[in-house]
Amino acid sequence: MTALTKLFRTTTFRLSLTYLALFSAAAILVIFYIYWNTTVLLSRQLNQTIDAELTGLAEQYKAGGLDQLVRTAAARSQTPGSSLYLVADKDGNRLAGNLTAVSPELWNSLGPVEFVYRRPAPGGTERRLAFANVFRLPAGYRLIVGRDIEDRRDFARSIRRAMLWGLGLMALVSIGGGYWVSRKLLTRIDAISATSRTIMEGNLTGRLPVHGSGDELDRLSESLNLMLARIEQLMAGLREVSDNIAHDLKTPLNRLRNRVEEALREPHGEPVYREALERTIEEADGLIKTFNALLSIARLEAGAGGENREQLDVSELVRDVAELYEPVAEERGILLKADTAPPLVIRADRQLLGQAIANLIDNAIKYGAPAAAQENDGAEPEVEVSVSAKEGTAEIVVTDRGPGVPEAERERVLNRFVRLEASRCEPGSGLGLSLVAAVARLHGGALKLEDNAPGLRVVLALPIGGETHVNGAVPTVSPGAETRSA
Template sequence: MTALTKLFRTTTFRLSLTYLALFSAAAIVAISYIYWNTTVLLTQQLHQTIDAELKGLAEQYRAGGLNRLVSTVAERSETPGNSLYLVADASERRVSGNLSAVSPELWNSVGPVEFVYSRPAPGGVEQRLAYANVFRLPGGYRLIVGRDIEDRRELARMVRSAMLWGLGVMALFGIGGGYWVSRKLLARIDAIAATTRTIMEGDLSGRLPVNGSGDELDRLAESLNLMLARIEQLMAGLREVSDNIAHDLKTPLSRLRNRVEAALREPYGEASYREALERTIEEADGLIKTFNALLSIARLEAGAAGESREVLDVSALVGDVAELYEPVAEERGLVLRAEASKPILVRGDRQLLGQAIANLIDNAIKYGDGGFASGGAGSRPEVGVHAETKGGNAEIIVTDRGPGVPLADRGRVLDRFVRLEASRSEPGSGLGLSLVAAVARLHGGSLRLEDNHPGLRVVLSLPTNGGVTGNGAADHDGHLVEIRPA
């Protein structure tokens, strides 16, 4: 397919031709209507003028006979204008008037008739069109009263010429404009097609070109670029997960195998075998939890979770989840302070949001145990969790007094299998914050890590239910759950 054929087959060029044809048809109809109305008006004026002339001449004829008619015609013929008069005898000789001669067809006609007559003009004689009424008088005389209508014929020629030239210029500009627009559009489409071919070949970093005009192609390209960025992010996450699974799960699987092998090498004993099996089950449970977390994150990022959404009070949800972590906080010697004031309504999946809050509290308890910082002399480490509204969003805030997360690592720590604890003495797989971030994205929110001076401040931000807080829920007193070690 040649470039010209490809250009002519574009939708833009075909639409340009269609619009040109429709506009030309509309222009022809409009010009024809105007010309027709103008012709009708001129014809009416012509007939009215000739009728008035005839009435005047008839009165003169009735008053003074042929002689009076001849003198009146001679008088009117001397007045410059487009009026034509002729009184001729039976031998076709002119008696009076400004028409010198007539054709046999006109002489033998009766009533209204169009005819061509000659008159002197600069450089010779010109032929002009006229319209007249022919009357036969007694004695073979003829009376012809008419008007020169050559201007009407010239008007018709000008209208036809203007229409043809107008259509020609319109067609030229229409086809030229369609060609120019099609070339520009085709160039952009070719650039988009080239980028998509590059992406299909495996280069996910390619993006569709945007020329900054803000037109529909720009808006489409921007939307597709966001989609491509998301796909690239998911593919990078998939590769990273594959690498992390290969590294992070290889160690527990190897440890599991070594423990079973060591148990087999030991002398037979029910107690040792039982201990080996119990540890094996513990390792297997840990692996199952890791795989379940990965599956949950994958379902969240694919948008296949959170179907059972409802309007819920996150303040009450924070209090409920905090109560479940009372035994864990007591074992770690922490003060867990959960504040829930007025109802804050969001629309979301209760189970997923509860799991996200639980992950945040669990992380704060693990790493905010005071081994790195203290709230003051004689005070115990404290973990705080509360909900508040800010800028039309509901924010669930979890704070601790632990070592915190360095600013350079706050983006990386949300990735899968990332753990900043080098010793890895705390149980876990590094998927907790990844799952919370996925839950936040699913609900149209975000997850932020901030400095608590000292410690870490984690903010889970969610859009409120229509920006309304405290409506539609039963009023209740804010409650304070303070969990201290015995």
């Protein structure tokens, strides 16, 4: 397909031609209507003028006969204007009037008639159009009264000429404008198509061009770019999950297999086999828990969770979860405090939100242990959970006195299987806070990280109105609004 053929087949060019046809038809109808009404008006005025002159001549004829008619016609013929008069005998000899000669057709006519006559003009004579009434008088005499209507014919020619030139100019401008607009639009469409082809070939970093004009193509490109960014994020997450699964799950699977082989390598008693089976079940439970967490994150990011939303008091929910974790915190020598005095009602899924709060508290207890506190100038090991309303959102804040998260790592810690603890002596798979972030996105909120000086301050912000993002769309999060993974 040639560039010109492709241009002519664009919707913009076709619309331009359609608008040209419709506008031309409307213009023709309007011009014809104006011309027809003007012609009718001029014809009516012409007939009224001729009838008035005929009435006056008829009165003169009745009053003084043929002689009076001839004198009146001769007098009126001397008046400058477009009126035409002729009084002639039966042989066609002119007795009075400014018509010097008539054609046989006009002489033999009766009543209203259009005819062409000649009159003197610079350089000779000229042919002009006239309209007259022909009357036959007694004894074969003729009376012709008319008016020159050449100006009306010139007017009609001017109307036709203006219409043809106007339509031609309109067609030229419309086709030229359609060509220019179509070419400009086609250039942008070609750029979008080229970018789309590179994306289909696997380059997910490509984005559709945005010219900044704010038109419908820019709005479409911006929406598609957001979609492409989301797809790129999901694909990157999928690749990362696949790599992490292969890396993080390989070790427990090998450990499980080695333990079974060790138990089978030599004959042992029932206690040894029982211990091996119990540890194998424990490893299998850990693997099942990891896969369940991965499935939950996938469902939440796809927008498939949170069907059981209800109006709930988030302060009460935080108190209940904190009460469950008090024995765990006490066992690790950490003071767990819950500051949730004012009730705060939001619309959310109780089970998902409770799990997210539990993950935050569990994460804070792990990294706010006394050993971590001693490295922070002997600060008292403490985890505090609070709830407050701020700018239309309910903020669930969990703070600890642990080592915190380096600023360079804050963007990475929400990814699956990411653990900042190099020794990995603490139990966990690095999925806890990924699940919290997914719950926050599902409810239209965000997970933010702040420095607690020392320690970490994690903020789970949820809209009080309960707005959600469909299909896991990523809400706007301020820079640095991430947290570490368990």
